[in-house]
Amino acid sequence: MSPKAKVLIYLLRRDLRLADNPVLHEISRINQQSQKAFTHVLPVYTFSANQVEVSGFTTEGSKSPYKEARSAVGGFWRCGRLRAKFVAESVWELKTDLEKAGSGLEIRVGTVNDVVESLLEGYRNRDDAEVQALWMTSEEGWEEKAEEESARSLTEESGAQFKLWPDEKYFIDDRDLPFQDPTQLSDVFTNFRKTVEPLRAGPRKQLPKPDSLPSLPEHIPPQAAPFEIPTALDGLIRALWKPLPENLAVPQAPKWPEGAKSAFPFEGGSQAAHERVQHLLDSGAMTAYKDTRNGLLGEDFSTKLSAWLALGSVSSRQIHWYMMDFEDGKGNFGKDAPGYGQGENKGTSGVRFELLWRDYMRLCTKKFGTSLFFVGGYRGDKDAKFKFISSPVTRSTEKKNVKGSNDADTKEAVERFINGRTGIGLIDASNRELFLTGYTSNRARQNVASFLAKHLGIDWRIGAEWYETNLVDYDLSSNWGNWQYVAGVGNDPRGDARVFNPVKQALDYDPQGEYIKMWVPELRDVGKKEKGAENLMGIYQAWRLPEEEKARLNLKGVQWVEHPLKRIEFSMNRRGGGSKRGGRGGRSRGRGGRGRSSSDRSRGGRE
Numbered sequence: 001m002s003p004k005a006k007v008l009i010y011l012l013r014r015d016l017r018l019a020d021n022p023v024l025h026e027i028s029r030i031n032q033q034s035q036k037a038f039t040h041v042l043p044v045y046t047f048s049a050n051q052v053e054v055s056g057f058t059t060e061g062s063k064s065p066y067k068e069a070r071s072a073v074g075g076f077w078r079c080g081r082l083r084a085k086f087v088a089e090s091v092w093e094l095k096t097d098l099e100k101a102g103s104g105l106e107i108r109v110g111t112v113n114d115v116v117e118s119l120l121e122g123y124r125n126r127d128d129a130e131v132q133a134l135w136m137t138s139e140e141g142w143e144e145k146a147e148e149e150s151a152r153s154l155t156e157e158s159g160a161q162f163k164l165w166p167d168e169k170y171f172i173d174d175r176d177l178p179f180q181d182p183t184q185l186s187d188v189f190t191n192f193r194k195t196v197e198p199l200r201a202g203p204r205k206q207l208p209k210p211d212s213l214p215s216l217p218e219h220i221p222p223q224a225a226p227f228e229i230p231t232a233l234d235g236l237i238r239a240l241w242k243p244l245p246e247n248l249a250v251p252q253a254p255k256w257p258e259g260a261k262s263a264f265p266f267e268g269g270s271q272a273a274h275e276r277v278q279h280l281l282d283s284g285a286m287t288a289y290k291d292t293r294n295g296l297l298g299e300d301f302s303t304k305l306s307a308w309l310a311l312g313s314v315s316s317r318q319i320h321w322y323m324m325d326f327e328d329g330k331g332n333f334g335k336d337a338p339g340y341g342q343g344e345n346k347g348t349s350g351v352r353f354e355l356l357w358r359d360y361m362r363l364c365t366k367k368f369g370t371s372l373f374f375v376g377g378y379r380g381d382k383d384a385k386f387k388f389i390s391s392p393v394t395r396s397t398e399k400k401n402v403k404g405s406n407d408a409d410t411k412e413a414v415e416r417f418i419n420g421r422t423g424i425g426l427i428d429a430s431n432r433e434l435f436l437t438g439y440t441s442n443r444a445r446q447n448v449a450s451f452l453a454k455h456l457g458i459d460w461r462i463g464a465e466w467y468e469t470n471l472v473d474y475d476l477s478s479n480w481g482n483w484q485y486v487a488g489v490g491n492d493p494r495g496d497a498r499v500f501n502p503v504k505q506a507l508d509y510d511p512q513g514e515y516i517k518m519w520v521p522e523l524r525d526v527g528k529k530e531k532g533a534e535n536l537m538g539i540y541q542a543w544r545l546p547e548e549e550k551a552r553l554n555l556k557g558v559q560w561v562e563h564p565l566k567r568i569e570f571s572m573n574r575r576g577g578g579s580k581r582g583g584r585g586g587r588s589r590g591r592g593g594r595g596r597s598s599s600d601r602s603r604g605g606r607e
């Protein structure tokens with residue numbers, strides 16, 4: 001009889017990569033030793049029933065024991081089709097990569113607690129195998145922490161060793177921070193940044209890709225009933241999609257406009273992530289980043305690395321080392337691009353700056369814990385529950401809408417917000433783009449969040465949840481942290497004082513209205529008149545179109561045109577810039593040209 005297999009279970013989460021993966025690195029190291037602490041490794045990925053709807057995996061005639069994976073405030077499906085597909089692709093590619101390295105990946109559905117319990121149970125009292133240890137990487141967020149705790153207690157109860165690993169996917173390694181206690185993190189990003197500069201010297205070396213890994217154990221406990229796991233990627237995607245209604249049941253869901261192009265047409269998985277970084281270097285987009293990052297249209301105005309970063313398909317320091325090689329003239333990528341071999345440039349330094357923001361958002365979650373999800377945010381703003389209008393489906397705050405009938409009106413406003421019919425061009429274009437492609441730019445996100453929280457005054461968490469449903473790059477800390485930042489209850493030192501004017505912002509960042517016309521095709525034929533300004537203003541807010549133009553475009557009587565959720569008073573001044581004519585949205589101080597008012601100024605001077 002062969003000796004008893006000593007099994008290490010590795011629960012994968014948002015660490016879906018082989019290279020620069022501290023857990024696989026350690027597994028590979030141990031595997032090369034003659035005395036092995038374990039003989040087999042079982043990598044497992046769980047589609048967590050709390051966060052992803054898993055009823056599509058049930059066997060015929062059976063029912064999922066879990067409640068629907070819906071969000072707490074707005075009642076949305078927590079993971080929409082586009083993100084589900086991206087995650088499935090990422091997981092599937094990892095499975096293939098692990099198989100090539102001599103291992104494999106078991107996919108499971110259920111809560112992490114149930115999956116761990118069933119795996120441990122499946123090995124209990126066996127003659128041929130026993131579980132020695134269970135490892136997983138740590139994540140922030142209360143659900144994630146609860147998963148870790150239940151995995152820990154189940155593993156330790158079974159007599160095996162439990163280890164939680166920091167996933168070294170961030171820019172500055174936790175071990176190199178000037179503080180170990182997260183409460184010492186400054187509430188102002190700039191202060192934090194200064195403690196870890198120079199950024200170019202910050203990241204640790206990346207870990208190599210393991211050449212070979214221990215094989216899977218012969219006995220693998222099956223997926224617990226009533227679920228079954230498809231054996232191919234398309235089956236996996238179908239199972240994830242099955243319970244989700246067409247268009248997520250959004251009334252008047254936007255349709256793909258003819259000729260529109262996604263800014264994020266990419267697939268999940270490490271390979272696509274690396275190809276993307278290489279493309280950014282080769283094309284010069286990385287070098288140009290600082291000048292283009294506020295763009296709205298196209299693939300290359302910003303890196304589009306967020307979705308892979310969110311799942312750990314690529315780590316920040318891998319991106320950093322690609323840029324280092326480029327800057328030092330050592331790399332294979334970008335040899336013909338501007339800046340090759342000329343040290344850090346505006347673009348590469350700008351990307352490092354943003355990657356640090358990502359670290360910061362995650363450290364804030366570590367510091368503030370569950371207040372990430374409170375309406376009063378990190379500030380603990382006690383007035384927030386009287387300031388933001390409650391969700392129409394749960395009583396999320398104490399404030400009813402102006403007409404006092406909380407639900408119907410708010411429900412309609414929320415529906416028009418998510419289906420892109422508010423009547424404000426930039427907001428509608430962004431929300432339609434988000435729904436149809438799973439991506440929208442940082443500039444648009446800031447405007448959308450500000451519009452919901454500050455112009456409409458609705459509980460900002462509805463927006464954060466809707467983003468969670470739709471964004472392919474959904475990342476707990478970056479999403480919820482940025483939403484509360486823009487809503488004025490997070491770590492923005494200017495809090496309530498910063499309000500984005502979506503008309504002025506459109507004028508600055510979509511000066512021809514091209515972005516709006518791409519995603520709101522009803523406005524594509526807005527005629528060109530001698531004075532460009534009026535037409536632009538009609539694209540930015542369709543209620544401003546002249547009556548005959550509305551008639552010509554069949555927009556007369558259309559609700560979002562005639563009755564926008566908000567009218568933002570704003571007009572062009574003689575020098576082509578904007579000026580305010582009252583109303584909260586027009587906070588510009590009337591400076592001419594394209595100068596930005598302080599309330600419009602965003603991330604460039606966001607600190």
Ligand SMILES: Cc1cc2nc3c(=O)[nH]c(=O)nc-3n(C[C@H](O)[C@H](O)[C@H](O)COP(=O)(O)OP(=O)(O)OC[C@H]3O[C@@H](n4cnc5c(N)ncnc54)[C@H](O)[C@@H]3O)c2cc1C
Nearest residue numbers: 302303304305306354355358442445446474475478479482
């Ligand atoms: C309301 C709101 C919600 C957001 N939700 C998310 C989210 O769920 N997931 C997410 O990754 N980002 C989120 N962001 C941050 C930012 O908008 C995206 O990271 C960025 O648009 C992704 O595109 P990119 O990769 O081309 O970014 P780039 O401009 O190329 O930036 C490079 C990388 O830096 C990081 N980064 C950039 N800006 C930020 C930021 N403000 N906060 C944290 N990290 C940043 C991202 O990892 C990004 O991939 C949100 C921003 C706002 C205002």
